[in-house]
Amino acid sequence: MKKLLIVLLASSGLIAQKTGKKLVWEDNFDGKALNTNVWNFEYGANGWGNNERQDYGDKNHSVANGKLTITVKKDDKGYTSTRITTKGKKEFKYGYMETRVKLPTGHGIWPAFWMLGSNISEAGWPKSGEIDIMEYIGREPHIAYTTIHTQDTHGANASSKKTEFKNIEKGYHTFACDWTKERIIFFVDDKAVYTYSPENKTENNWPFDQPFFFIINCAVGGNFGGPEVDEKIFPQEYVVDYVRVYQ
Numbered sequence: 001m002k003k004l005l006i007v008l009l010a011s012s013g014l015i016a017q018k019t020g021k022k023l024v025w026e027d028n029f030d031g032k033a034l035n036t037n038v039w040n041f042e043y044g045a046n047g048w049g050n051n052e053r054q055d056y057g058d059k060n061h062s063v064a065n066g067k068l069t070i071t072v073k074k075d076d077k078g079y080t081s082t083r084i085t086t087k088g089k090k091e092f093k094y095g096y097m098e099t100r101v102k103l104p105t106g107h108g109i110w111p112a113f114w115m116l117g118s119n120i121s122e123a124g125w126p127k128s129g130e131i132d133i134m135e136y137i138g139r140e141p142h143i144a145y146t147t148i149h150t151q152d153t154h155g156a157n158a159s160s161k162k163t164e165f166k167n168i169e170k171g172y173h174t175f176a177c178d179w180t181k182e183r184i185i186f187f188v189d190d191k192a193v194y195t196y197s198p199e200n201k202t203e204n205n206w207p208f209d210q211p212f213f214f215i216i217n218c219a220v221g222g223n224f225g226g227p228e229v230d231e232k233i234f235p236q237e238y239v240v241d242y243v244r245v246y247q
Helices: 002-018
Strands: 023-027 054-056 061-064 067-075 078-081 083-085 095-102 109-117 130-135 143-149 159-164 172-179 184-188 191-196 212-220 236-246
Touching: 054 212, 067 212, 078 212, 095 109, 095 130, 109 236, 130 172, 130 184, 143 172, 143 184, 143 191, 159 191, 212 236
Parallel strands: 054 078
Antiparallel strands: 023 236, 061 067, 067 078, 067 236, 083 212, 095 172, 095 236, 109 130, 109 212, 130 143, 143 159, 172 184, 184 191
8 A cells, every 4th residue: 555655646746846846735635534624515406507416515425544535325305415625725826736536437427626716706607717627427438528617618618628548437546737827737647638728818718827726526417417317326436535736
């Protein structure tokens, strides 16, 4: 286990070293509970307009053995899950943002690791900007999504790339973005898969010169996850090993 950790740290550190960055913050989910000095729980249903099926609360997660596990459940009342954010607690402007996760699978599941602009309460979405470092939808196996939402390109017209990874459902994988004032490069397992860099930057296509906060969640169904859900797949576990920021 120690050898594996050293290899993973070396891999992450190699990319950070190449871009001249140092580790400035991390959450390795040590201990027995989520650190509420860092993370906020969000509550609600229907995915804030995405027509998702799950109800978010604070009961569908656990922290143990250095892992955060979000368990998506189905019962007589419907689907339940967890969504957490670092809004107002840990926000970053530029950097190499990385997570290592084990994905849930099955038709209808939709885990994500993403960021929103800190001004979202004032500016609203998509004016605030959105950086989707990782999205996976069970109805499209072996595919990793990396996406940018702005005022000019959002929703179904977002700037997005989907990349095939045959083994994405097996074991743990790293997802990251290297974000500077010039561009955002997305990585899956240390492989660059997509670059967003509009030539003529405006507030409508580049709202990325402000702090952003992290969001970790797992949805069910919805506009992106799909209208059909295989009820036989539940419960499903979305396991997060760490979140790290290099600057």
